[in-house]
Amino acid sequence: MAPAVIDSDLPLVAAPMAGGPSSLQLAEAVGRAGGFPFLAAANADPATMTAQIEQARTWGVSFGVNLFIVGEAPNEAEPVEQYRRALAPQAAKYGMDLHIPQLDDDDQWPQKVELLCQNPVPVVSFTFGLPPAQQISRLRRAGSAVWATVTTAAEAQAAQEAGVDALVVQGPAAGGHSGTWDPARVIDDRPTAEVVRDVDAVTKLPLIAAGGVDGPSAVRTLLQAGAAAVQVGTLLLRTEESGASQLHKDALASEHFAETVVTRAFTGRPARGLRNGFVDAYEPHAVTGYPAVHHMTRELRRRAAAAGDVDGAHFWAGTGYRSAAEGPVARTIRHLAAAVR
Ligand SMILES: Cc1cc2nc3c(=O)[nH]c(=O)nc-3n(C[C@H](O)[C@H](O)[C@H](O)COP(=O)(O)O)c2cc1C
Incomplete structure (x- = not known):
């Protein structure tokens, strides 16, 4: 297994999930259960992001903040x-x-990056692309680790050249938006472990694998493929602390789909x-x-x-949606932790 990349007991990251699911309650519960929590700051205004960060600082655990990089083209x-x-x-x-x-619109990411430079958090991750290399080095000088979401080996190489600390390797099975830097690209159907191996072949950066996790054996497969940690989204959506709407939670369990x-x-x-x-x-x-x-x-x-x-x-959902369970998020984290015991 690759060296630890995150400052949490378990190599399990709660995916940032904008649009409601990533509630503060979810993030706090993930942190307390030994996972690595994320705040989803995409589609949130800078003041909301700042207020959430202040809350997260009171938990006494490490955490990350995620932004979309949009409006470039x-x-x-x-x-x-x-x-x-x-x-x-x-x-x-x-x-x-x-x-x-x-x-x-640019989702005010330049303002949010500026705030994060002034008020650094342990990890900042980006999706859909990266800010200019100069801003990445400012965030790092301020004390943050910078993670880039990548979906191909070519994106991984570009992110490495831009100076990031780690790569979130997202496979096509992932729920929600693909992090692809090219929104016109056809998203093929490949196992996440294959994408992890492609990326591992072109970079020495630590990798966090995401996409399609439906239980501990999927976590084990991704760690064996070279990931240092695994990021999970869909499996957390139906938990008590998730901020997903009841309609979304019910849809994930419905035979209608x-x-x-x-x-x-x-x-x-x-x-x-x-x-x-x-x-x-x-x-x-x-x-x-x-x-x-x-x-x-x-x-x-x-x-x-x-x-x-x-x-x-x-209703955003990854391919593992049938395994998303109700109950406290700590139970889901404990279930997944069986992969690393
Ligand atoms: C409801 C939902 C919202 C998401 N929002 C974000 C987001 O704001 N930022 C991001 O980087 N990824 C987002 N993602 C993708 C996750 O980071 C991650 O890649 C994905 O959940 C992993 O696949 P899984 O859902 O099969 O576990 C979202 C995923 C879901 C299901």
């Missing part, structure tokens, strides 16, 4: 407009006149979730265009969720 208006027209039947169902509120798929239909970036009516109807029309599509469909998805319409909302 401007979106084209025409494909998003075409998709807007394709979504008309769904909009009509909810009495809405869909519009494109904004083509681009038979599988997960990678789709751009909800946000304009490839993301894995439960295959539902929305995916079947709109994936054929979907375009690459994050965050424009995310902003455009947000109210549509919110209304569907409020109406309990499981074929209109999105």
Whole structure:
């Protein structure tokens, strides 16, 4: 097994899960159970991020903060407009006149990075890309370890050259958005362990493997493939401390769904979730265009969720979703820890 990369008893990282699931309660419980907790600061304003960090400092455990790096490549208006027209039947169902509120935004990541330089945390991880190398070295000088999410060996090499400390190697089985730096890339179906081995062949950086974990044997497989730690998301979604909506928690256990798929239909970036009516109807029309599509469909998805319409909302899920259990998060962490005993 590779050397320890994280300052926690167990080589288990709770994936940052923006949009609600990564509640402070979840992060604190993961830390107390011996795992490494993350705050999901994507889609949160800088003040919220700062307030959450202040809370996390009181727990007496190490933790990380995750950001999306978006807005580097401007979106084209025409494909998003075409998709807007394709979504008309769904909009009509909810009495809405869909519009494109904004083509681009940077999720205020430059401001958040600045705050993290001034007020350093143990680990900062990035998804969808990296800030300039100069900012990475500022974060490191301030005392943070910087982790880059990568999905290919080429991204791993670029991240290593930019000076990061560790790589979160995300496989295609992962729930939620793919961390791919190229949102137009087709996300193939490969086991996470294979991606870990590809990346391990081109870098000596410590690796944190993510994607598709459904129990202790999957954790063991990833550690044997060369990972120093394993990052888990979907398996935590149904726990008591998870901030996922009840609709999402129930959907993960529902026989209404038979599988997960990678789709751009909800946000304009490839993301894995439960295959539902929305995916079947709109994936054929979907375009690459994050965050424009995310902003455009947000109210549509919110209304569907409020109406309990499981074929209109999105439910991020990795391939291991059938193993996501209810109960305290400490129980799930203990169950996974069997892999390292
Ligand atoms: C609901 C949900 C939200 C997610 N949000 C983020 C996020 O904000 N930042 C990030 O880097 N990854 C995010 N991910 C991906 C996770 O970091 C991780 O790669 C994934 O959960 C691992 O696969 P698994 O879900 O099969 O365990 C999210 C995943 C899920 C399921």
